[in-house]
Amino acid sequence: MTQLPQTPSFDLTGKRALVTGASSGIGLGCAAALAEAGCQVVCAARRTDVLQSAVSAIAGQGWSSEPLALDITDLDAMTAALTGQDTFDIVVNAAGLARHSPALETTPEDYDAVMNVNLRAAYFLSAAAARGMIEGGRGGSIIHISSQMGHVGGVDRAVYCASKHALEGMTKAMAIEWGKSGVRINTICPTFVRTPLTEQTFNNPERLAWIMDKIKLPRVADVEDIMGATLFLASDASAMITGTSMLIDGGWTAG
Template sequence: MNATFDFSGRSILVTGASSGIGRATVEVLCASGASVIAAARNVHELARLAEETGCEPLVLDVSDEAAIDEALGSLNAVDGLVNCAGIALLERAVDTTGASFDRVMAVNARGAVLVARHVARGMIAARRAGSMVNVSSQAALVALDDHLSYSASKAALDAVTRSLCIELGPFGIRVNSVNPTVTLTPMAVQAWSDPARREPALMAVPLRRFAEPFEVAMPVAFLLSEAASMISGVCLPIDGGYTAR
């Protein structure tokens, strides 16, 4: 992995940091000189990540508002935020329950709002311009079978991105989303191991492959960087052309 951005002297909070896209994002940012606060629920994976990258681990469940308030209420102002914490409960629309819908929304949408609230307050108080990136999904942009709750939560996250863009822009804070296709995290590799399920999905991607976590982490780093200094309020598909159809 080659770091192509310079985040020296900048501090960035990454949620959902213990695995997948979040972990890859921490690796890219640390390799690029950032001081990274890596937040997640998995204590052991956070410890391993801290040992490997030098990040500062923060145990945090973003579905717990009180925990967010306690963990971030006294957080020093940071220069960037990556809202990557997310869950997926895939079920048919006719089987969706209020409990499962609420659980997905609590992490994927509400959690991102509550974390961004604290980070924005700190940035504004410190008069520190910065950038936020919300990790959304192609499921926010197109309909997918068995994804009702997940799609709704990610579409809500994109709406959050636009609202934050409008309200925080006057303070010099940029807010964007990235919308990845299937990304080959360890969980996804297992979930898509069946050729009968995998091959039709791949045929819908013009590049004929899924994304690697690093291929999402690098655009996230771009949006955090000064190279994207005039980009705010966008939802950027990282999907090999899937949503172009």
């Protein structure tokens, strides 16, 4: 009888994950997806009150979660937090910042703020996570929530696009360095996702018309659209995937 190949498991029982930006929006969705799959999830964010509410909601489902108050732009605190924890098998970086303006009006303060979160913190979070995975000897998966704007340009988004394009290049280089140690690193690149932080954009008729003209499917994304991709990249189902991006953009970049 023919021996059928077996579908790789999406089960994360026994795994440990760190999710940054986990108090709301995409980060909360990622944390919930991993916890539902059996992962012990450490939820990190700056807003401790909102963070505790998120962790309580996850625990209310009978899943494993704990809070970690953390500002990832504080590199000393971030490194200490990872060093003080048991090794993580999965790290999902969903922390991000956007300050949109015409390129001619960008201030150095806004430029530095965006780059500090979206690139500098992501870089050193990746290095700290990978170091632990390599020293632990069992590899792991690092996932950054990037953006379709890491592949295209956008109106009033020169700084944001610059940070996300750089994140994409960083991911490729790190994947080459860490692959032999079993550490995978990839990005998820969503289109515009409905969260409390994006309501201002969706409430602008001109911006909404621009978005819907670019997206080929008849809607914008929801947080749930990102959760399955996160679970896939965290699990053995993506064991041969590293140094690449998963575009969840409704066909935006296809056009």
